[in-house]
Amino acid sequence: MVWNWLRRHPVLVDALLTLAVGAIYVADAVYHHRYVLGLALALIQALALLVRRRWPLAVLAVVTLGALGTAIAYRTVVPLAGAVAVYTVAVYETRRRSAWATAGALAAMVAATVRSTDYASLVFFVAAWILGENLRTRRAYLNELEEKADRLEREREANIQRAAAEEQARIARELHDVIAHNVSVMTVQAAAAGDVFDSDPARAREALGAIESTGRAALTELRRLLAVDRDGSRAELGPQPGLGALDELVAQVRGAGLDVELTVEGERHVLPAALDLSAYRIVQEALTNTLKHAGARHAWVDVSYGDAEVGISIRDDGAVTTEPNGTSGRGLVGMRERVELFGGDLDAGPSEGGGYVVSARLPVGAGG
Numbered sequence: 330m331v332w333n334w335l336r337r338h339p340v341l342v343d344a345l346l347t348l349a350v351g352a353i354y355v356a357d358a359v360y361h362h363r364y365v366l367g368l369a370l371a372l373i374q375a376l377a378l379l380v381r382r383r384w385p386l387a388v389l390a391v392v393t394l395g396a397l398g399t400a401i402a403y404r405t406v407v408p409l410a411g412a413v414a415v416y417t418v419a420v421y422e423t424r425r426r427s428a429w430a431t432a433g434a435l436a437a438m439v440a441a442t443v444r445s446t447d448y449a450s451l452v453f454f455v456a457a458w459i460l461g462e463n464l465r466t467r468r469a470y471l472n473e474l475e476e477k478a479d480r481l482e483r484e485r486e487a488n489i490q491r492a493a494a495e496e497q498a499r500i501a502r503e504l505h506d507v508i509a510h511n512v513s514v515m516t517v518q519a520a521a522a523g524d525v526f527d528s529d530p531a532r533a534r535e536a537l538g539a540i541e542s543t544g545r546a547a548l549t550e551l552r553r554l555l556a557v558d559r560d561g562s563r564a565e566l567g568p569q570p571g572l573g574a575l576d577e578l579v580a581q582v583r584g585a586g587l588d589v590e591l592t593v594e595g596e597r598h599v600l601p602a603a604l605d606l607s608a609y610r611i612v613q614e615a616l617t618n619t620l621k622h623a624g625a626r627h628a629w630v631d632v633s634y635g636d637a638e639v640g641i642s643i644r645d646d647g648a649v650t651t652e653p654n655g656t657s658g659r660g661l662v663g664m665r666e667r668v669e670l671f672g673g674d675l676d677a678g679p680s681e682g683g684g685y686v687v688s689a690r691l692p693v694g695a696g697g
Contacts, residue, residue, distance in 0.1 A: 351372060366402055370402075378410060381413065388417065428458075435451065510614070515543050571609050572612075579591045585620060587619060587626070588628070625646050638673070640690050
């Protein structure tokens with residue numbers, strides 16, 4: 330607490346220090362009957378300490394000359410002001426400059442002590458320089474720690490902002506996939522219901538039931554996606570979909586009028602949750618594009634499990650336009666972003682036998 334007070338009031342500290350040193354010097358001069366020149370030299374050395382922080386080297390020079398003059402005139406040295414000046418130089422100047430300045434002051438003091446035979450004064454100079462150098466080193470170390478802490482805090486804030494941006498992008502991708510797929514299915518079902526509303530009421534009711542179930546499923550996914558509890562963490566409203574839910578997805582798309590065939594090769598095994606969700610969304614987005622844009626009657630979904638990666642392929646027999654299956658827009662961008670998160674590859678384009686194909690390779694255990 331005392332140290333902090335001293336650091337907050339440097340001008341007051343220097344004024345009190347000057348008064349104390351001046352009182353000691355004046356008392357010494359009066360006691361030894363050095364009234365004119367002695368008092369002048371004493372006051373010069375003491376008053377110089379008022380500006381020691383602003384001009385440490387100049388103050389050291391003035392104090393050293395004053396001490397040297399006192400030694401020559403009276404064969405005595407009072408080392409207090411010199412020790413304070415040396416200490417100040419060591420604290421506020423670089424090590425190289427303070428060492429040279431202190432060496433010069435010591436040389437002058439050696440000459441003075443030869444005249445005064447007061448060799449103990451040299452010890453004060455050396456001790457003051459060592460003390461000041463230690464304090465300067467400690468301050469530099471503390472400043473480095475503060476700068477490091479500030480840098481880490483800035484990096485932490487940047488990481489938080491980056492994580493927030495990534496979370497926003499992730500939610501945007503999820504919203505796009507959920508809404509686009511379910512609305513597409515509902516639109517197809519609504520059109521089918523309208524076509525057979527008068528001629529086949531049973532099929533119309535079936536289509537309306539499919540619209541209702543699709544809407545409920547969409548609402549459930551949206552609640553899971555957007556729900557946040559009071560602590561800001563994501564609410565647990567059920568597991569996120571993965572490749573294990575492809576059967577339900579395929580059944581839903583079939584209900585919308587697209588004949589989909591699902592083939593799974595290799596032994597199914599548990600995948601990282603983020604990768605499993607991304608793989609599911611890629612299939613969902615590709616089938617959604619087929620429903621919306623391709624005019625296809627059939628689609629084939631192939632999933633292959635390997636030890637190091639998962640392969641996905643979605644083909645259809647629809648017509649290829651200048652913007653195949655709508656994948657030149659947000660859908661393809663979202664699929665590519667998902668694949669790149671895991672260091673995988675994605676290809677999309679017309680297939681050799683007609684239609685459109687989207688294929689992705691997702692390394693297991695990478696990225697995300």
